[in-house]
Amino acid sequence: MPGPYNFLLGHGERLVEAVTLPSGGGPTTLPYTEEEARSRLRPQVRAAVQRFAQLADEACPDGQVVGVLTMHPQFIAKSYHPQQLLDDLGLSYVGARNALVQPEKWTNPDRRPAPAETAELFISGRRAAFGLWAKRMAVGPLPGGDQLQKVEAFRAPTAVERQRNMQRLAPGTPLIEVGLHLPARIREKILASFKRYVESLGGTAEITHALQMPGIGFVPVRVAPEAVDRLSQFAFMRVVRPMPRLRAFHPVERAATAHGLKASSLPAVGAVDPAVKIAILDGGLEEDGPMAPWARSHEAPHVGDATSDYLQHGHNVTSAALFGPLVPGQSAPRPFGTVDHFRVVDQDPEDDLALYRTLDRIDTVLQENPHELVNLSLGPDLPIEDDEIHPWTALLDSWLSDGKRLLTIAAGNNGTLDRPSGNARVQVPSDCVNALSVGAADSTRPSWRRASYSALGPGRCPGMVKPDVLSFGGDQKEPFFFAAPYGQDAPPMSLGTSFAAPSALRMAAGIRAHFGSLLTPLALKALLVHCAEDNEQDTSERGWGRLPGALEDYVICPPYTARVVYQGKLAPKQTVRMFLPLPETVATGDLQITATYCIACPTDPRAPRNYTTSAFEPTFRPNMERLSASGNVPKSEPFFQARDYMSEQELRSDAHKWETVKHKTATFKADRLKRPAFDVRHVFRLDDLPPETSPEVSYALIVTLKAPSVPDLYDQVVRTYSARLEILQPLVEIPIAVRP
Known part of the structure; x- marks a missing residue:
């Protein structure tokens, strides 16, 4: 039964059932006839063959070249991948990227051609195979059946289009x-x-x-x-x-001493749960410094000498992970867990390979250490690009694809740069779809905004909402204060996303210390996103919102609400029905439903547009007794998407179909809800995963039901679902101040 606190409810996965839904679809209307495809593409293929012939033999490994096949914008779903065409021509798919194209016409003849996003496929093969393709375009049936009728263009890539910022x-x-x-x-x-x-x-x-x-x-x-x-x-x-250069720290993050203010006194006790370990990958930490009781210093393999600037940055990042933003003159809070600080950077003016050496050290640390909570506040000094995945992003996403780690990454401090050019966008590798990208809020007070220096979104598709969240990172009027080094009475202060990220991870450590391993790292990520506070700013400014700074905002259900955590795995093409825990006794007034899905999945760095290999497609069914016209399934209503039955183009742009995070709040009349549920289908689009990679995808779903007219909603949910849901009882005692 409920106690003095309405703690989170767990094991929502016990409300999940497998379900088989009827498949839809019908005959496909093609944009071009066979003759139109032939007349349009034949000269393009011939021109590409001529360009391939002009390449030096040394530039063509094994006598092979790469061409670019542009799909018609209405045929970019996985089901339209032109595999039959490639097999017929003896060619291979080697990658893809985003493109903007204005097709000659649409499948609907009344629709006026307009620019639209599409996919450019990189296809490889011997020059002779492309030459044979050109000949086959002249007479006889088109290769690949009707697949060329879904192709907009073909060409040989030029040297200039491969160059970026040269x-x-x-x-x-x-x-x-x-x-x-x-x-x-x-x-x-x-x-x-x-x-x-x-x-x-x-x-x-x-x-x-x-x-x-x-x-x-x-x-x-x-x-x-x-x-x-x-x-x-x-x-x-x-x-x-x-x-790119390595951005170990930004000038705005250079610490100053707050003369005239008194440094915070540090606790005289150990961590709440020493078993909760945070890995900090940064500039180093003095072994015998003031945070030694809770933090250990390590050096990554083959790292050079430490520098004072990097050590100062590492000190401040570690302080943020242990204590969050401190208040001068007030005692620091007891750390939730302990820190292992791995120094992965040095400063060698002759080492122009620092970016690659640093990533290699990070890779080694992740391989040799099992930490589930990790923070990274450095990376390439490079805003993200829409059509390319950087190696830092690709490698880190591969480490996170099983959902067994939560990595917070600083979004970057380039938010004051030119926005139209893209220079103010989030920096690599905070575009990782399996990580939590953290920008900076300018205040801890209720009236907050994105800090002006904090990098902006949007991210690329998938990964449009970047940064994922904001956390307090400091501002000129409200700096971020840290633990003072030995011998210093005044506190250091600074500002930057480098401190917002570990401060966000501190809250995940607090939840883990509170509930132990009952919540996976993926569920911790979902809970942080779910509890983020929004404001009037756009998601490109604030992500999903600012993280609360108090533990009770995550572990306790607010008044009039019940919050439930679902955790599990889904196999490709599997569909399940995830019922929401709504008692039948709640039948009047409004019911607000907030749902947050997080998945962790393998990624494909060859194809930025198709970077995530999996998607969860949730379809909301508010009433199990109201059937569709066919009578086969309950009627659906839009929840995450603007409406049902959206095209692939609309799903990608509006509903973010292939995103790893989905978050939405919607309000319904309670009398319209009868055993409401999300039917969730796992869509999988990569057939050539590495042998050791499992196509099963881990998920976490957080659902909050809020009924302003039902003050005992939590009690009703607990009583009704006592056989399946469980109150997540704290494993250790953490002081919690519940606000009225």
Whole structure:
């Protein structure tokens, strides 16, 4: 029975049932006839074949090249992937990216052509195979059945389109970053051929430092700027850009001393739960500093000497993870857990490979340490790009794909830069879809906004809502205060997303200390998003909202509400019905439903547009007794999407179909609800996962029911569902101040 506090309710997955739904669909209307497809595409294929013939043999590994197939915008779903066409032509898919195209016409002849997002597919094969394709376009049936009637264009990629920001390249022989298509079957041949090709241009490819993911790799290259155009003709090159700098800390994050204020006194007791361990990947921590009772210092393999600036940054990040923002003159709160601080950066002015070395150290730390809670407040000094996935993002997302870690990442402090150019957007790797990207709020008070320096969204699709959340990061009028070093009476102060991120992770550590391992790291992420407070700003400014700074806002159900946690896994193509715990006795007034879905899934860095391999499609069914016209299923109503039966284009842009986080609040009349539920289908779109990767996807669903006219809603839910739901009782005592 309920106690003095209305704690979270767990095991919502016991309200989940497998269900089989009728499949829909009908005949497909095509935008182009067979003859239109032939007349449109034949000259394009011939022109591409001519460009392929002009490439030097050294630029074509194993005699193979890569072309770009642009799909019609109405045919970008997985079911329209032109596999039959590729098989028929002896070609292979090696990747994809976003594109904006104005088709010649739509399937609806009354619709005027307009620019629309689509997918460009990179396809590889021998030059002879593309030549045969050109011949087959002249006579006989089209290859691939009707799949060419769903294609908008085909071309050979140019050297210029592969280049990004090369005007910023420094004189001399600077280091650049080259992304390569690396299909597994000829991976080694491509790398060896690329190394020889770079050497033929008088450059050096640092193959030993290459970062390789399934299907794609990134190689540091030293070459003269005047050779970049010829370098960009390498057939399997995807992108080339200046090597980004490492942003270990931003100038706004440089700490100052708050003279005239008294530093916070630190606790004289250990952590609430020493078993709750946070891994900080940052600039280092003095071993015998004031936070030694709760934090240990470690050095990543092959890291160089520490620097005072990085150690100061590491000190402040660790303070934020242990205590959150401190109040000068007041005692610091007792830490919820302990910190293992791994120093992953050094400062070597001659090391232009710092970005790659740092990521390699991070990879090693994650491989060798089982921490479930991790913070990263550094990364490349590079805003995200819509059509490319950076190796930092790809590698970290792969580590998080099983949902067994919660990684908070600082969104970046570039929010004051030019917004139209994209320079103010969230920085790599805070675009990770499986991590929690954290921006900075300017205040702890009720009237808060995004801090002006905090990086902006949107992210790319999928991952449109970035940063995911804001946490207090400090402002000129309200700085973020830290634990003072030994021998210093006044507190250090600063501001930045580097401190907002570990402060957010501190709240997850508090929930974990409170409930133990009852909640998975993925459920902790979902709960943080679910409890975020919104304001009038757009999601590109605030994400899903600002995180509350008090533990009770997460672990206790507010008045008139019941909050339930569902956790589990779904196999591909599986559909389940997730019932909401609404007692039949609640039959009058309004009922507000807030739902937050989080999934963790494998990712495909070859295809930014199709980066997430899985999607959960929730369909809300408010009343199990009101059937659809066919009589097969209960009627549905829009919840996460604007309306039912949306096109793939609309689902991607409006409902964020392939997002790993879905969050929405909707209000219904209680008398219209009868055993309400979400029917959730797991959509899977990648057939060539690495052998060790499971296609099963972990999920966490948080649901809050709020009935302003039912003060005992929580008690009614507990009584009605006592055989399945459980009150999540605290494992350790944490002082909680419940506000009236």
